[in-house]
Amino acid sequence: MSSYYKHHVFFCLNEREEKASRPSCARRDAQAMQEYAKKRIKSLGLSGKGEVRINKAGCLDRCEEAPVLVVYPEGIWYTYIDKSDIDEIIDSHFVKGQPVERLMI
Template sequence: MDSFYKYHVFFCLNQRDPGAERPSCANCNAQEMQEYAKKRVKKLGLAGPGQVRINKAGCLDRCELGPTLVVYPEGIWYTYVDESDIDEIVDSHLANGKIVERLKIDQ
């Protein structure tokens, strides 16, 4: 059976309490980057059934690796810093199927 989306992307938006032992993706502009990715995918005409879906997620349990997102169906994990990193993931992986090795987190 074919997947409903070619790529389904989940951004960790978890927010931990101040003073928590582990970091939170929400403290690294994860919400803003998720919203940016969603708008960028839509602007490029990549959004919708059979294409790309950008979603929010709770904790993905990779907190110590920086803000994280995961692209399914391949299960490719990425970290990012800013909009230029998101642009690279969208342009390379989501638009052209090429993994961005420099932002990839080891499985």
């Protein structure tokens, strides 16, 4: 059985209260990065059937490494800081097929 998408990406967008004991992805710009990734994938023509799907997710329970995203079917987890990290993941992993080791968790 094969995956419906070549890469299915889930961005954690969970938000906790500011004084919570664990960090949350939403407080580290995850929503903006998810939206950016979705637009970039579309602009590259990679959003069609069988290609790359960018989705929102609730808590993925990797809070201490926030913000995080996970790529299936590979099960590769990434952390990121800004658009340049998202661009590197897209350009290397999704376009060239080479996961970005420096951002993997």
